Amino acid sequence: xxxxxxxAVGPATSVQDAGRHGTQRYGxxxxxxxxxxxxxxxxxxxxxxxxAAAIEIGPLGASFTARGALRVALSGAQRPADISGRPLPHNxxxxxxxxxxxxxxxxxxxxxxxxxxxxxxKGELMFGSLAVNARAGLGSPYPRPLQPGDEIAASFAxxxxxxxxxxxxxxxxxxxVVLGPQHDEFxxxxxxxxxxEWRVSAASDRMGYRLEGESIPHLHGHNVVSDGTVxxxxxxxxxxxxxVLMPDRGTTGGYPKIATVITADLxxxxxxxxxxxxxxxxxxxxxxxxxxxxxxxxxxxxxxxxRAARSSWLDLEALHRANVAGIAVSAFDG
Amino acid sequence: MVAPLSPxxxxxxxxxxxxxxxxxxxxxxxxxxxxxxxxxxSEAPITGVSETVPTYRSLLVHYDPEQIGFDxxxxxxxxxxxxxxxxxxxxIRHWRIPVCYGGEYGVDLDDVATSLGxxxxxxxxxxxxxxxxxxxxxxxxxxxxxxxxxxxxxMPRRQSPRLLTxxxxxxxxxxxxxxxxxxxxxxxxxxxxTPVRTYQLHRDPIFLLEPxxxxxxxxxxxxxxxEQDAAAERGAVVAELVA
Numbered sequence: 216x217x218x219x220x221x222x223a224v225g226p227a228t229s230v231q232d233a234g235r236h237g238t239q240r241y242g243x244x245x246x247x248x249x250x251x252x253x254x255x256x257x258x259x260x261x262x263x264x265x266x267a268a269a270i271e272i273g274p275l276g277a278s279f280t281a282r283g284a285l286r287v288a289l290s291g292a293q294r295p296a297d298i299s300g301r302p303l304p305h306n307x308x309x310x311x312x313x314x315x316x317x318x319x320x321x322x323x324x325x326x327x328x329x330x331x332x333x334x335x336x337k338g339e340l341m342f343g344s345l346a347v348n349a350r351a352g353l354g355s356p357y358p359r360p361l362q363p364g365d366e367i368a369a370s371f372a373x374x375x376x377x378x379x380x381x382x383x384x385x386x387x388x389x390x391x392v393v394l395g396p397q398h399d400e401f402x403x404x405x406x407x408x409x410x411x412e413w414r415v416s417a418a419s420d421r422m423g424y425r426l427e428g429e430s431i432p433h434l435h436g437h438n439v440v441s442d443g444t445v446x447x448x449x450x451x452x453x454x455x456x457x458x459v460l461m462p463d464r465g466t467t468g469g470y471p472k473i474a475t476v477i478t479a480d481l482x483x484x485x486x487x488x489x490x491x492x493x494x495x496x497x498x499x500x501x502x503x504x505x506x507x508x509x510x511x512x513x514x515x516x517x518x519x520x521x522r523a524a525r526s527s528w529l530d531l532e533a534l535h536r537a538n539v540a541g542i543a544v545s546a547f548d549g
Numbered sequence: 550m551v552a553p554l555s556p557x558x559x560x561x562x563x564x565x566x567x568x569x570x571x572x573x574x575x576x577x578x579x580x581x582x583x584x585x586x587x588x589x590x591s592e593a594p595i596t597g598v599s600e601t602v603p604t605y606r607s608l609l610v611h612y613d614p615e616q617i618g619f620d621x622x623x624x625x626x627x628x629x630x631x632x633x634x635x636x637x638x639x640x641i642r643h644w645r646i647p648v649c650y651g652g653e654y655g656v657d658l659d660d661v662a663t664s665l666g667x668x669x670x671x672x673x674x675x676x677x678x679x680x681x682x683x684x685x686x687x688x689x690x691x692x693x694x695x696x697x698x699x700x701x702x703x704m705p706r707r708q709s710p711r712l713l714t715x716x717x718x719x720x721x722x723x724x725x726x727x728x729x730x731x732x733x734x735x736x737x738x739x740x741x742x743t744p745v746r747t748y749q750l751h752r753d754p755i756f757l758l759e760p761x762x763x764x765x766x767x768x769x770x771x772x773x774x775x776e777q778d779a780a781a782e783r784g785a786v787v788a789e790l791v792a
Contacts, residue, residue, distance in 0.1 A: 241756040242688060396561060448562065465689070
């Protein structure tokens with residue numbers, strides 16, 4: 216079976232899918248893709264199930280070698296990408312020939328990219344998921360972030376043509392939240408939280424995004440009796456600086472939660488680069504759930520947005536920029 | 550007539566989860582109502598509810614907003630939380646969990662005894678005499694928070710949490726007692742260690758304890774600990790399920 220060999224990889228690169236569900240009552244978080252929409256777009260390009268497992272690639276670069284021919288798709292954060300010298304367009308699928316080297320640069324305008332494999336990744340499901348949770352020793356084929364030398368095998372191939380996908384342009388609007396469950400622990404400071412400009416701290420990871428900005432004071436201290444958390448819970452710890460909980464979060468937490476990011480904006484928050492400023496905006500439950508339904512509809516409609524690739528070797532401008540036209544054409548024909 | 554149960558607070562945890570809150574502090578009555586609602590939901594599932602997470606004071610209910618809206622689910626959970634349900638005591642599981650107390654296994658036992666004005670033996674006796682309830686499992690996989698600690702063993706948490714405490718740590722903090730599975734940070738007082746793995750991959754079951762289970766502890770010595778720890782490493786449950 217065809218596979219990808221990892222030559223080089225940065226931190227925070229791991230196999231992820233929709234995550235595992237039904238285990239939070241035992242203290243095991245769902246894990247799963249930080250940007251589910253981007254994962255689903257990559258899978259749509261390959262005819263895979265929407266949340267088939269793919270390689271979630273952190274902000275730094277990575278390099279892979281194909282063993283056997285296999286089709287892959289790249290989605291999520293944009294970054295320079297080439298296959299043995301010819302460019303791989305963003306949000307596109309392409310066939311790698313045996314020995315091809317896929318080189319990915321540093322993410323631009325986002326954090327996480329997804330490299331999906333036709334047929335999905337071969338591995339052993341635990342609680343219905345291959346998603347890596349290193350602390351719990353879970354994930355397959357490796358229960359940890361990827362390292363050089365690792366091998367990721369495709370489950371099967373069905374030989375679709377090269378394709379690309381046109382996604383709706385991401386909005387630059389504030390990240391929307393539903394207030395609560397414990398915004399009554401903050402009084403007037405709720406408004407300060409909504410008025411403030413926040414930046415994602417570099418000390419952020421798949422457990423939580425730490426935010427920098429003006430400290431938010433508590434009315435009654437920062438300890439509450441622990442209760443359950445969700446993806447997007449915004450905790451305010453003792454120092455007053457919010458932590459937005461992400462898929463590898465603790466399933467329970469003892470800091471008051473001022474608000475919760477709406478599901479439809481979780482992907483956009485996850486792709487917000489460290490240091491970049493943004494604001495929150497409170498919306499009603501009705502609006503949040505309408506956005507949830509719109510997002511679910513978009514996810515279901517992704518296969519319909521896929522079209523035949525504008526072949527990179529005919530994109531003369533791109534080839535000119537890359538200055539590899541001759542190689543690309545011969546590689547494609549060969 | 551029995552007075553009707555007070556309604557819980559229905560709090561939004563975003564657009565796909567509801568926190569059903571029965572209290573704001575750790576109290577036995579709130580915990581029992583949380584576990585009762587959790588059990589009622591598992592016996593009569595509501596379409597659209599995907600998973601529940603019991604904690605001391607609230608039940609977190611994850612749901613799919615495409616299948617049920619916030620208002621409807623909130624009303625149904627409120628009704629369910631106020632319904633009188635038949636006692637389910639007969640189906641609750643009782644566990645006996647072995648603990649090697651003190652020494653290198655429970656480095657805080659002597660300090661706890663000194664602080665409480667008791668002998669270490671008396672601390673162990675009171676800890677092992679308790680009937681505990683698994684109120685919640687959280688923080689890290691298998692970390693089981695128990696209610697039912699003897700009030701005379703209540704201790705404030707440590708001033709500075711330890712960054713690393715061993716797998717299987719048996720500890721107390723405030724009015725709570727705990728069974729920790731994986732190594733990790735803790736601000737609680739370490740009384741001993743159990744060879745029991747509450748979470749172990751490739752064992753059936755992977756998770757040993759359920760919220761709502763009853764737990765009692767009994768003392769074992771270092772030799773028994775070593776034997777049972779080796780057996781547990783090979784996949785044995787080690788804990789005793791009392792019929």
